[in-house]
Amino acid sequence: MRLKIACTVLVMLMLFALTGCLFGPEQKTSAPIDPPPAGVEEKYERQGAQKKAEEDAKADKKNQARVQLYFLANNGYVVPYAVDMPKVEGIAKEAMTMLVAGSKAESRLPEGFRGVLPKGTKVKGLNIQDGTATVDFSKEFLSYPAEMEKKILDAVTWTLTGFDSVERVNIWVDGRPLAKMPKGKTPAQGLTRNRGINLELAEGVNIGQSMPVTLYFLGQAPDNTVYYVPVTRMINRSDDVAGSVMQQLILGPKHGSGLSGALAETLKVNKLEMKDKTVLADFGGQLLQYGKGKSASKDAIQTIVLSLTENTGADKVKITVNGKAEATVEGKPLDKAVLRPEFVNPASL
Numbered sequence: 019m020r021l022k023i024a025c026t027v028l029v030m031l032m033l034f035a036l037t038g039c040l041f042g043p044e045q046k047t048s049a050p051i052d053p054p055p056a057g058v059e060e061k062y063e064r065q066g067a068q069k070k071a072e073e074d075a076k077a078d079k080k081n082q083a084r085v086q087l088y089f090l091a092n093n094g095y096v097v098p099y100a101v102d103m104p105k106v107e108g109i110a111k112e113a114m115t116m117l118v119a120g121s122k123a124e125s126r127l128p129e130g131f132r133g134v135l136p137k138g139t140k141v142k143g144l145n146i147q148d149g150t151a152t153v154d155f156s157k158e159f160l161s162y163p164a165e166m167e168k169k170i171l172d173a174v175t176w177t178l179t180g181f182d183s184v185e186r187v188n189i190w191v192d193g194r195p196l197a198k199m200p201k202g203k204t205p206a207q208g209l210t211r212n213r214g215i216n217l218e219l220a221e222g223v224n225i226g227q228s229m230p231v232t233l234y235f236l237g238q239a240p241d242n243t244v245y246y247v248p249v250t251r252m253i254n255r256s257d258d259v260a261g262s263v264m265q266q267l268i269l270g271p272k273h274g275s276g277l278s279g280a281l282a283e284t285l286k287v288n289k290l291e292m293k294d295k296t297v298l299a300d301f302g303g304q305l306l307q308y309g310k311g312k313s314a315s316k317d318a319i320q321t322i323v324l325s326l327t328e329n330t331g332a333d334k335v336k337i338t339v340n341g342k343a344e345a346t347v348e349g350k351p352l353d354k355a356v357l358r359p360e361f362v363n364p365a366s367l
Contacts, residue, residue: 092130214250
């Protein structure tokens with residue numbers, strides 16, 4: 019019996035010894051991991067921060083809406099400028115606050131632009147119903163110089179009618195309708211774009227036999243920013259609206275206005291035709307001023323497109339030169355119809 023037990027113990031000892039030989043003592047199975055090269059962690063941190071910033075920018079953009087507002091430029095004209103605003107309920111009311119002199123919008127505008135409404139004006143309410151926007155201002159709205167009366171009405175009317183749901187504007191002050199502005203007695207109810215903007219009278223025109231056309235000329239800010247200025251000019255009545263627009267656009271802005279035209283005075287208009295919301299416009303070679311007579315200036319094309327679409331109801335213009343679509347603008351072929359930009363200043367071709 020003792021011999022059996024001794025044999026069993028001996029077998030167990032041999033097994034333990036064999037196990038030790040097979041697996042050996044506990045060891046590290048690999049060499050230590052080297053630390054990452056210098057700067058790698060910082061690089062990944064920067065990439066992560068950049069990615070987060072891009073994601074935040076995208077999210078912020080989704081919460082922004084671009085709105086066409088009208089401000090007073092250094093040359094005295096009311097000028098459109100597109101500003102990004104937070105998407106909030108009652109964005110039209112917020113747009114009105116941006117027109118007040120000294121508003122936060124001014125920091126995002128070119129040098130020489132400012133709000134047109136008197137400083138301190140508050141927007142007490144704005145209601146849109148059946149195409150009519152009724153805006154209620156505080157009493158500070160009435161504290162303006164006489165020469166600013168029509169400019170104020172232009173800015174308010176054109177800003178609000180830029181919203182799809184607004185066709186006309188009524189102005190109230192301190193909760194009551196304002197029948198007429200106090201300085202020049204200009205009506206302040208039922209305002210539409212038909213009253214024009216930056217209104218002027220062409221020479222020798224009988225106002226009783228006239229019609230308005232809104233033309234786009236060029237202005238320049240003190241920081242050399244070039245922008246487009248809408249000017250409504252009263253001209254002799256004509257059934258050829260597109261032809262009259264081009265005639266006046268080529269004639270250019272009034273002398274001493276501080277504005278400039280983008281078209282040569284010798285520019286020949288060969289043909290103007292309306293087809294399916296598109297103006298087909300064929301011009302002479304005078305339109306091509308650069309690149310050995312094959313390139314037109316962006317400003318020339320933009321003033322043509324803005325002016326023709328503003329007055330004809332078209333939404334784009336197909337431009338050819340002597341019947342051919344071979345012109346270029348800043349290196350891009352002008353072979354397709356140019357759509358009116360959704361926003362003016364900044365505008366894109």
